[in-house]
Structures are given as structure tokens and as C-alpha cells.
Ligand SMILES: Nc1ncnc2c1ncn2[C@@H]1O[C@H](COP(=O)(O)OP(=O)(O)OP(=O)(O)O)[C@@H](O)[C@H]1O
């Protein structure tokens with residue numbers, strides 16, 4: 001069952017022209033000249049309950065704008081958005097009960113209050129029943145390791161600590177969907193891992209649907225089997241990482257250990273990218289020949305000790321996609 005439906009969503013921002021100086025600001029009020037910018041250009045997708053989806057795109061692609069429309073913060077210019085059957089911006093209160101939201105770049109916590117008081121306030125605002133509140137709090141505090149700084153005011157927390165609190169807070173009212181806009185931005189490797197593991201756990205144990213934006217592709221690799229990629233407001237990919245790899249047809253790397261050095265030899269259809277004497281790494285173009293056929297041929301002629309095959313990583317797959325998009329838009 002689809003828990004989120006987005007059909008031809010469009011968001012056009014109007015930017016009013018500002019003239020400098022005092023007279024200028026008066027003039028800005030009178031003339032109201034504006035330019036328009038389409039941040040989301042007719043995007044459609046559906047997300048099923050329990051899915052974990054990565055929303056990707058370069059800076060300014062329209063990711064945060066889409067998250068804000070799905071969470072009811074922004075009103076779409078046109079198109080239909082439904083989150084658990086509700087239109088987010090018209091039923092903000094009802095929607096707020098069903099969703100949790102985390103913005104990596106902006107805190108939703110009370111800066112001067114101790115963490116535990118922030119949690120308590122959240123309990124009252126969302127009218128969370130006592131037992132449910134304590135069960136959920138204990139679950140999050142324990143797994144995210146919040147106990148050691150639960151008495152500290154939020155402003156004294158490190159970024160990694162604060163982000164853990166933000167995520168815990170977003171889950172206290174047991175939302176069915178969790179939206180996260182760059183939850184791992186600026187965090188160290190350990191904090192990132194901790195948050196990824198927690199999100200994976202929440203998704204698998206509690207069946208919370210997760211939609212997250214990120215520039216760290218490891219987040220996607222670890223948490224999101226499905227990714228939606230947007231570019232300049234358009235949807236350019238919706239599917240699995242592995243399927244994109246096949247579609248883009250990136251090269252594969254083959255590393256061969258020879259029993260003795262065969263010297264600097266070129267093989268057709270491949271490029272020697274690393275030569276460490278006995279160990280040589282080749283890049284094989286996809287589609288020309290299967291890796292197996294190629295290695296068999298080499299092994300007939302040369303003393304092959306060991307072979308390892310490496311598919312291109314997610315980063316190079318996505319980079320190729322972006323590069324392809326750039327060249328198509330230049331040619332247009
Ligand atoms: N309130 C606004 N008024 C005018 N333009 C806006 C507004 N918010 C966003 N934009 C513009 O819309 C486009 C998309 O912005 P958005 O914040 O959705 O990008 P993003 O994909 O989240 O990028 P990033 O990876 O940098 O966070 C940008 O060109 C941005 O300048």
C-alpha cells in the first residue's frame with residue numbers, strides 16, 4: 001500500500017526584486033518585480049509503507065523543497081501530494097502526528113532547555129500517553145546513547161550529540177514516516193555509523209518508512225535499497241542502486257595476480273590502470289566481452305595465480321549519471 005503519493009508536484013518560487021537603499025526599499029514595495037524559479041518541476045512517485053528511500057541530487061536540485069512539501073511546510077504550486085491519505089499543507093496538525101521530521105541543518109530543539117525537558121515538552125505538544133512516551137524514550141536513549149548528556153542544555157551539545165537527540169525526538173510520538181533532510185551532515189564516521197544503524201533498526205523493527213536526503217552515498221548504500229534522483233527539479237532516476245549500475249554500464253575492474261611478472265602488456269578492450277609488478281589491475285569495458293571470457297583467455301597464455309573482480313562503486317555510478325546529465329543539458 002502506498003503511504004505517500006506524489007503526482008506531478010511543482011514548486012515555483014517567486015523572488016521579488018530588491019532595490020538597494022531606503023528609497024530602493026520603498027521602490028521594491030511598489031514595483032513588486034519578481035523572477036520565478038522552478039525548484040520542483042512536475043515530479044511523481046509513490047512510496048510504500050516500510051520502504052526506506054534515499055532522495056538524491058546535487059546542490060539546488062530541489063530535495064529540501066520536496067521534503068518541505070511532503071511535511072506540509074511548503075505549499076505546492078500545483079500537483080497532488082498525499083501523505084497517509086492527507087494533503088500535508090491543509091492538514092498540518094493531523095500530518096504532524098503521522099510523521100517525524102529531522103533537518104540536519106536546522107535544529108528543532110529548545111536551545112536553552114536540557115535535553116530531557118525538550119523531550120517532555122514534545123510529550124505534551126503531541127499528547128503522548130505516559131507509558132508510550134517512556135517506552136519510546138528508553139528505546140531511543142539506549143540505542144542512540146543519549147543518557148550521558150540528557151541533563152545538558154541543547155546548546156552545549158556537540159553536533160553529533162544534537163543530531164542523535166533530534167532523531168530521538170522525531171520518533172517519540174511513533175510516527176509511521178520519518179523524513180530526514182541531511183541527517184549525517186558534518187558528522188564524524190562513528191556518529192554517522194551510529195545514526196545509520198539506528199535508522200536501519202527503526203526501519204526493520206518498527207517498520208517506520210524512511211525518506212532521507214544526503215550527499216553521503218554511504219548513507220544510501222547502508223540504509224536505502226531504493227533511491228530517487230532529481231536534477232534541476234526533474235526526476236531522473238527511481239529504482240535500485242544495482243539497476244542503475246547496469247543501466248549506466250560502468251566499467252568493471254579486474255585485478256590479476258600473476259605467478260611471475262609478465263611485463264607491461266596491453267590487452268585489447270582493457271586498460272591497464274595499476275601495475276604493481278605481479279599484481280595488475282585492468283579496467284574492462286562493459287558489454288564487449290564477459291569478464292569470465294576475458295580472464296579465461298588471459299589464463300590460457302599467462303601464469304595467473306588469482307583473480308578478483310570489482311564492480312564500480314555507487315559513487316562512480318552516480319558521478320557518471322550526473323556527468324551524463326551535464327553533457328545532455330549542454331547539448332540541448
Ligand atoms: N524560499 C525560497 N525562495 C526562493 N528560492 C528558493 C527557496 N527555497 C529554495 N529555493 C531555490 O530552489 C532551488 C532548490 O532548493 P532546495 O533547497 O530544494 O535544494 P536542495 O536539493 O535541497 O539543495 P542542497 O543539496 O544544497 O540542500 C534552489 O535553486 C534554491 O535557490
Ligand SMILES: [Mg+2]
Nearest residue numbers: 063064065181
Ligand atoms: Mg537541501
